[in-house]
Amino acid sequence: MKKNNTADFSYHLTKFFTEYLPVQRNLSPNTIASYRDTFRLLLIFYDTEKNIKPNLLNLDMVDRKNMEDFLLWLKEKRNCGSSTCNQRLGALKSFFSYLQFALPDKALECQKALAIKPMKQSEPELKYLTIEGIKVLLEQPDISTKYGRRDLALLSLMYDTGARVQEIADIRVSHIRFSAPTTIRLTGKGSKTRVVPILSRTEDILKQYIKEFRIAEQGNETYLFQNRGGQQLSRYGIGYILTKYTDMAREIHPDLIPEKLSPHCIRHSKAMHLLQANVNLVYIRDLLGHTSVTTTEIYARADTALKREALEKANPLKDSPSMPQWKDDEGLMDWLRNLI
Template identity: 25%
Template sequence: MHLTEAVEGYLAHLSDVRRLSVATVRSYRSDLAHLASALGDRVLADVDVEDLREWQWQAAKSGQSKATAARRASTVRGFFAWAVEEEIVASDPSQRLVSPKRGRTLPVVATADAMERVLAATAEHAAGGDPVALRDHALLELLYGSGARVSEVCALDLDDVDHERRTVLLRGKGDKDRVVPFGLPAARALEAYLVRARPALRARALEASTTPDAGGDGAATRGPNGRGKTREVAPGAGRAVFLGARGARLGPRAVHTLVTRTVAPSVGTEVLGPHALRHSAATHLLDGGADLRAVQEILGHASLGTTQIYTHVSAERLREAYRLAHPRA
């Protein structure tokens, strides 16, 4: 079997059998495409460890970071392990592949005061009653209040929110569900959005999906009497919690734009995506005395080691406070 054919089989395995997310499979595809580009469409059984080392060496010379190199090496190991299991190759050349040690960078975290300023500003803006402003405030409150991933919040349906218990049902990586609590400020912002703003945003989608009695762009559907019919132009938006300005389900890119515009200036950095709210929520939970395993459950981490990065963030903040405040520091 040739390399490109084997890659497609492995990606199908990741998607259909292991049920990894679309984004994760896309990342695997990118890494293996880089390998295929370097080696060419060779017979997979002919690839040996020297080929893989040469691939790593050429990538390092081109300026590839240690983190990228380590990730790609891990991807290739998983690929060849699958190929051995499927009896496509007799041995695994990637077992002798060495991954560079990557330094662990601490995530960017907003201070609690900065988050208070951001949420107070969005609440003030939402008080004017604009549907998008109400949505933005509820979205930021929920992201920070639950520590959820952006993709998880964008995928929320109305039935996933338990208003009485103040919890949301999140679908994480690998289609793993977890129930996460959120606080009273997020509950109030969410209720205001659902009652006062969401119906207006939803109406925009319904207006856009109603075709005129005559004319149009050729996309109209017509009933027996020849009149225009309502056609859903945003499938699934009727169940979505967060809607875009045109009434469709809100996407991660729009959330990234929102965070960059509203949160980043208060934190003092331009490189701040929505994931920083998740980092901030985790760090502030630990700063407040939350148990590490409880934070692991809230974030949906499979490994406690992944959650432990936030203990390093808290320790760094403690050291900085000591350095600035203690006379003998």
């Protein structure tokens, strides 16, 4: 990495974002935006903690020691959790992977940075709603109002498809096929697409919503869900809508609605309900758009734990007296001694 060259970092960072990520890695705009946030934080770190302005930063300063200091700063100064720190580390490692090919004579320094181990983190709790909880949630939108009917269409489709929140936000009119069987095309991580069937009840709700809001009249490339200004409903907007109705549902049935229910919990709910209905994991994998069934197995593990807990509660022997210790049984001890 060139000495006293303050342009090398900015040059390679630009190449990283304009060529390597979108072209060679073919990453989605959302992933690239997440990587961009990581490097924005990295520049703040160098400015506030190392007193190095962005225009003076060069590649010699971007080494393993400073990367470890950056991760520690995220955890201690910005109170980031281990999963967030590991996500930032993934973006940094992608940059060093690019650098070792762009600058092969500096492969050793890159390998040192790539060897940084992720922070240990406990397996997150898998939050999801029961079928009764989903029913309560879907009862909350006021269907006597126009936007209440829009919100019902949104929540119904989220649950029916088990889609990620960004996948829902990105749906356009052309992605829906209403001829039997009704399906919707979703684009997930890595720009991978999958076709998901829609149940008849959700189909009816969607048709009514599209007709009432005249969505199809705006063209096939119109976003399916729009805000009050006619713009694409963002993932944050979808999160706001979900929070609104989960808060309402929690007031009615606090035992059915957990705290801090995110859009991803609706996806978890769909997967768990399919698993509990004995749907094959391979089908659930395809529905959710997982690249491997190993990822889908988290639902099987969670369901097994719940079944074990239920069996423990129903165990008629749980309060039975414990078996006597063989060491305290003098008759058994005498018998064992006589065997010799």
